[in-house]
Amino acid sequence: MISPVHMIVAPILIPLVSGAIMLLYDERRRRLKQGIGLASCGLQLVVAIALILRAKDSGDAVSLYLLGDWASPYGIVLVLDRLSAVMLLLGSLLALPSLLYAGARWHRNGQHFGPLFQFLLMGVNGAFLTGDLFNLFVFFEVMLAASYGLLLHGTGRARVGAGLHYIAINLLAAMLFLLGVALIYGVTGTLNMADLATRVANLSAADRPLIHAAAVLLSGAFLIKAAMWPLCFWLPNAYSAAAPPVAAVFSIMTKVGVYTVIRLGMLLFGPAAGASSGFGAEVLVVGGLATIVFGMVGVLASQDLSRMTGNLVLVSSGTLLSVVGLALEYQSAPMLSGGLYYMFASTLAIAALFLLAEPIGRKEGGIAGLLAVTAEAYGLDPEDEVATGDVGPVIPGATTLLGIAFLTCVMVVAGLPPFAGFVGKLAMLAPAVDVAATLPFVWGHWLFVALLILSGLATMIAMVRWGIQSLWANADEPPLPMVEIASVMALVGTLVLLTFAAEPAMRYLDRTAEALTQNSVYIGKVMTTAPTGTGTE
Amino acid sequence: MELVLSVSIGVLVASGVWLTLRPRTFQVIIGLCLLSYGVNLFIFAMGRLVEGAAPIMPKGGFVDPDVYADPVPQALVLTAIVISFATTALFLVVIMASRGLTGTDHVDGSERNP
Numbered sequence: 265m266i267s268p269v270h271m272i273v274a275p276i277l278i279p280l281v282s283g284a285i286m287l288l289y290d291e292r293r294r295r296l297k298q299g300i301g302l303a304s305c306g307l308q309l310v311v312a313i314a315l316i317l318r319a320k321d322s323g324d325a326v327s328l329y330l331l332g333d334w335a336s337p338y339g340i341v342l343v344l345d346r347l348s349a350v351m352l353l354l355g356s357l358l359a360l361p362s363l364l365y366a367g368a369r370w371h372r373n374g375q376h377f378g379p380l381f382q383f384l385l386m387g388v389n390g391a392f393l394t395g396d397l398f399n400l401f402v403f404f405e406v407m408l409a410a411s412y413g414l415l416l417h418g419t420g421r422a423r424v425g426a427g428l429h430y431i432a433i434n435l436l437a438a439m440l441f442l443l444g445v446a447l448i449y450g451v452t453g454t455l456n457m458a459d460l461a462t463r464v465a466n467l468s469a470a471d472r473p474l475i476h477a478a479a480v481l482l483s484g485a486f487l488i489k490a491a492m493w494p495l496c497f498w499l500p501n502a503y504s505a506a507a508p509p510v511a512a513v514f515s516i517m518t519k520v521g522v523y524t525v526i527r528l529g530m531l532l533f534g535p536a537a538g539a540s541s542g543f544g545a546e547v548l549v550v551g552g553l554a555t556i557v558f559g560m561v562g563v564l565a566s567q568d569l570s571r572m573t574g575n576l577v578l579v580s581s582g583t584l585l586s587v588v589g590l591a592l593e594y595q596s597a598p599m600l601s602g603g604l605y606y607m608f609a610s611t612l613a614i615a616a617l618f619l620l621a622e623p624i625g626r627k628e629g630g631i632a633g634l635l636a637v638t639a640e641a642y643g644l645d646p647e648d649e650v651a652t653g654d655v656g657p658v659i660p661g662a663t664t665l666l667g668i669a670f671l672t673c674v675m676v677v678a679g680l681p682p683f684a685g686f687v688g689k690l691a692m693l694a695p696a697v698d699v700a701a702t703l704p705f706v707w708g709h710w711l712f713v714a715l716l717i718l719s720g721l722a723t724m725i726a727m728v729r730w731g732i733q734s735l736w737a738n739a740d741e742p743p744l745p746m747v748e749i750a751s752v753m754a755l756v757g758t759l760v761l762l763t764f765a766a767e768p769a770m771r772y773l774d775r776t777a778e779a780l781t782q783n784s785v786y787i788g789k790v791m792t793t794a795p796t797g798t799g800t801e
Numbered sequence: 802m803e804l805v806l807s808v809s810i811g812v813l814v815a816s817g818v819w820l821t822l823r824p825r826t827f828q829v830i831i832g833l834c835l836l837s838y839g840v841n842l843f844i845f846a847m848g849r850l851v852e853g854a855a856p857i858m859p860k861g862g863f864v865d866p867d868v869y870a871d872p873v874p875q876a877l878v879l880t881a882i883v884i885s886f887a888t889t890a891l892f893l894v895v896i897m898a899s900r901g902l903t904g905t906d907h908v909d910g911s912e913r914n915p
Contacts, residue, residue: 398877405884412891416898424899425910428826431892432908435833436821438888439840442881446840449874450847 268318269796272329272344274311275352275389278304283382297378298367304382305363308389309356312349319349320772325779326789328395333795337459341793343395345786346776347604351392351523354608355516357758358615359385361751365619366509368747373418373507380417384410384513391520395790397445397455400524404441404489408434411517414510415502426505433498437488444482451475458790461531461783465538476543479532483525483544490521491581492548493555500562500574508622511570512615518577519611522584526600529592530780531787548589549708555582556715560722569621569734572726573614576677579719580610586712587692591781593708596699601777602691605770609684609762613676616669616755623744623752624666624734662744667735669752674731676759678723679716684763689716691770802850806842813839824913826896826906830889837885841878848874 282304286297319325329342363381371377387407394400412434416427449455451474452463467475484495491499499518503511525548533543559578566572587603590596672683679689693713700709762769779785813835820832848871856872858864896906903910 398880402880402884405888409888409891412888412895416895419898419902421902421910424895424902428895428899428908428910431888431895432821432829432833435885435888435892436836438885439836442840443843446844446847446874446877449877450849455873 269329271311271314271318272327272342272393273331275308275315275356275393276342276386278307278311279382279386279389283379283386286379286382287376291375294371298363298371301363301378301381302360302367305356305360305385308385309353309360312352312356315344316349316353316772319344319346325775326786328789328793329393330793330795335795336790336793337454337456340399341395341456341790342393343458343786343790344393346772346779347523347527348392350604350608350773350776351519352389354519354611355385355388355392357612358513358516358755361754362509362512362615362619364754365512365748365751366507368745370418370507370509374416376413377417380410380413381513384414386410388516388520392523395457397448397457397460401438401441401445404485404520405438407517407520408438411514414513415506417510418507422505423507426502429498430502433488437485440481440488441485444478444480444485447474447478447481451478456790457528457531458787461534461536461787462791464532464540465536467540472539476540479528479544482528483547486521486524486528487551487585488521489518490525490585491518491555491578492551492585493558493578493582496555496558496578496581499577500566500571503574503577503618504568504570508570508619511573511618515577515611515615515618518581519584519607522581522588522607525585526588526780529588531783533592534781534783535595536784542593545589545593548592549586549712550589552582552584552586552589553711553715555579555585556719558582560715560719563726564722566726567730569624569730570618572730573617573621576610576614576617576723579723580607580614580677583610583692583716583719590696590699590708590712591777594699595781596695597774597777597781598695599692599699600780601770601773602688602693602695604773604776605691605766606679606685606688608769609676609688609759612755612759612762613673613685616673616752616759617677619748619752619755620666620670620673623662623748624670626743662749663735665749665753666744667731669749669756670727670731670735672756672759674723674727678720678727680720680724682763684759684766687763687766687770689720692716802852806846806850810839810842810846813842824907824909826899826908829908830892830896833892834889837881837889841881841885844874844878844881846874848872 282300286300289297326343326345330336331340331342366377384407387403387410390403391400391407394403412427412431415430416423445455451471452460454460454463464475488495503514506514533540535541555578559575559582562575562578563572566575584603584607587599591600676683676685679685693716696709696713817832817836817839820828820835823829851870854868854870856870856875858869899910900906905912
C-alpha cells in the first residue's frame with residue numbers, strides 16, 4: 265500500500281509510468297498495451313476513490329503534497345481539496361470505459377493510442393491537483409500535446425482538418441496563458457495560487473488594473489478550453505471528427521477549463537479579495553448564457569449524433585459557467601453545488617453519447633442516407649475509417665440495449681426525472697429562483713432559469729427526433745461487440761448509481777461549494793504547512 | 802533598453818497576430834512562432850531588466866538580492882521556449898499531413914473559390 269502522504273501524487277505518477285512502459289513495446293503488442301492501460305486506469309479509479317474518501321472524512325479536507333519538500337509558498341505544491349478530489353474521480357470514471365471501448369477496434373487504427381491516452385490523463389489529473397500557476401500551464405500543455413495526437417488518431421481528411429484548427433487555437437490559448445502568468449508574476453512576485461489570493465486583497469491601486477488584465481488574459485486561455493461563446497467554434501468540429509473513445513475522454517477537457525475558472529475565480533476574486541471581489545462575474549454569466557443558446561441552436565441544427573453531442577458539451581459548459589458567474593457575483597454556494605452535480609452527471613452522459621454514436625450509426629439505411637447528404641453539405645468525404653477484423657463476440661438484441669442506453673443519457677442531459685440530470689438541474693433551479701425572488705430587478709437568475717429549461721426542451725426534441733429515425737424507423741440489428749456495449753453500460757450504470765447516491769453526493773458537493781466560497785481554509789492550509797523534513801516515510 | 806525591448810515585443814506580437822489571421826498554413830505557423838518569441842521576451846521582462854547581474858546567488862550567508870537578477874522568469878521562459886518549440890514542431894507535422902491529404906495549403910483544406 266502506498267503511504268497516505270504520497271497518495272496525492274499517485275494520480276500523476278500512475279499514468280506517467282504506465283504510458284512510459286507502453287512506449288517500450290511496439291505496435292504488435294497491442295493486447296499487452298491495452299492491459300497495461302486498463303490496469304493503470306483501474307488503479308487511478310481506486311486512488312481517486314481513496315482520495316475522495318479522505319477528503320470526505322477529514323475535518324478541513326485540504327491536504328498538501330510538497331514536491332521536493334520545499335517550504336510551501338516557494339516550492340511547487342500539489343493541493344487536494346474536495347473539488348479536486350471530485351474532479352479526479354470524474355476523470356477516472358470517464359477514462360476506464362473510454363479505454364475499454366477503444367479496445368474493441370479503435371486502438372488498432374493508428375499508433376501510440378495507449379501511451380497518448382495515459383499522458384492525457386496525466387495532464388488532466390495534474391491540472392486538477394496543482395496549486396501553482398506555472399505548473400498548471402505545464403500540465404495543460406501535457407494534456408494538450410497528448411490531445412493533439414489523440415484527435416488525429418485514425419487520421420483521414422476530416423480529422424486532420426479539425427486537428428489543424430484545434431492545434432492552432434490551443435497554441436494561441438497557450439500564449440495567452442503565458443502572458444497572464446508572466447504578468448501576475450511581474451505584479452505580485454508569486455505564482456502559488458493561495459499566496460496570490462492573499463496578495464490580491466492588498467494590492468495598490470496602481471497594480472490592481474494590471475492583475476485584472478492578467479486575469480482577463482488567463483481566462484481567455486481557460487475559456488477557450490471550456491468553450492465559452494464566442495470562443496467555442498472549434499469544439500463541435502473537433503469533437504465530432506475525433507474517434508469515439510477519444511471524443512468521450514475529451515469531454516473531461518472542457519471540464520478542466522471550467523475547473524480552473526472555478527478554482528482561480530473563487531480564490532482570487534472571492535469575497536476576501538477587497539476591491540477585486542466578484543471581478544469578471546458578469547462576463548461569465550453573460551458568456552455562459554450565450555453559450556447555452558449557441559449550443560441549443562447547434563443541437564437542433566445538427567443531424568449527426570456526434571455533432572449533436574459536441575453541441576451538448578457546449579450547453580453543459582455554458583450552464584456551468586453561468587452558475588459559476590452567478591455564484592461568484594452573489595456568493596451563493598447552493599447553486600454551485602447543484603452545478604457541480606449537474607456537471608458530473610452531464611459529463612458522464614455526454615461521454616456515453618459519444619461512444620453510442622458509432623455503433624448506432626453502423627445500421628444500414630435510415631439515418632445513414634441522411635448523413636451522407638449532411639457530409640456532402642459540409643464538404644466531407646464519406647470515408648470508411650473503421651478497421652475491419654475480429655472485434656470479439658457480438659451480442660443479440662443490440663438495438664434494445666443501445667436504445668436503453670441512449671434514452672438514459674438523453675434524459676440525464678436534458679434533465680428529465682428520474683435520473684441524475686434532473687436532480688442536478690433541480691438543485692440549480694431551486695436556489696436560483698430563491699435568489700431571484702429577493703432581487704426584483706435583476707434578470708440574470710430568471711434568464712438562467714428560463715434558458716436551463718429551454719435547453720432541456722431543445723435537447724429532448726433534437727435527440728428524440730434522431731432516436732426515432734435511427735432506432736425505431738430502422739429495424740436492422742447493427743453488429744455490436746460485447747466490449748463496446750459493456751463500456752457504454754458501465755457509464756450508464758454509473759449514472760444510475762449517481763442518481764441513487766444523490767443524497768450523499770449532494771451533501772459532499774454542498775460542503776465543496778461552501779469551502780469554495782469561503783476559501784480561507786484552503787489558503788490557510790497552503791500557507792502554513794511546514795516541510796516534513798527527512799521523516800516523510 | 803526598456804524602449805528597445807517593448808518596441809520589439811510589440812512588433813513581434815503585432816506581426817504574429819497579423820500572420821496568424823492569414824489563410825495559408827505556412828503564414829499561420831510563422832505567425833505562431835513570432836507570437837511565441839514576443840511572449841517569451843515578455844516573460845523575461847517581467848523579472849525586471851537589470852544589467853550585468855547574475856541570476857544565481859552564492860551559497861551561504863545573507864546576500865543582497867538587489868544585485869542579482871530574478872531567476873524565476875528565466876526558468877519560466879526556458880520552459881516556455883521548450884514547450885512552444887515542441888508544439889510548433891508538432892503543428893508543422895500536421896500542416897504537412899493536411900497539405901498531403903487535401904492538396905492545398907489553405908487552412909480550411911480547400912480554396913474559397915475553386
